[in-house]
Amino acid sequence: SSELTQDPAVSVALGQTVRITCQGDCLGTYYASWHQQKPGQAPVLVIYGRTKRPSGIPDRFSGSSSGNTASLTITGAQAEDEADYYCNCRDNSGNHVFGTGTKVTVL
């Protein structure tokens, strides 16, 4: 089955920019999506179709990809962006896979 690898944790100063990466074979074929999860809450979709943002998601969140790597960038990080972030894609078998998750700390 497919795997998606993320850095376990990153930190960013308030107002600065942070990039989270996700690597895996399925990303070479299918678009990545990204979810934000705060403690005790269900995940929330923040990026889909590689670069699209759902309604209500601030434009400081952006997505990109190259080959088997997808990235989520937070430009001008805010305190409320402190959360766990998970990438996701589907594979050719119809299965889906989540990344290992990245904990973002805003300093």
Add this chain to the structure above:
Amino acid sequence: QVQLVESGGGVVQPGRSLRLSCAASGFSFSSSVMHWVRQAPGKGLEWVAVISDDGRNKYYADSVKGRFPISRDNSNNTLYLQMKSLRAEDTAVYYCVRGEYYFDYWGRGTLVTVSS
């Protein structure tokens, strides 16, 4: 507005069964691909299973294949997960999720604890 409300979680002994339900509203359930996703305590998200809008196509994570059949009742806008031969490692919050290529709506989850 879109609502996904899971139910059926609880404490169950290893080897026993449990059925989860997800009541959907606020969107066209019968036109939507639906999933179950779980999260063990303190761990990451794990995709569990998917079912097509008409219920004909189903795919499963290797960890639950053959034990957790997914099904749906489009006449009652309800998604199910029948969990059999439960193991301690199945302990998790189980989320009902809508989406085909990405997961746009999530329920709040229901906790399943497998313990003797």
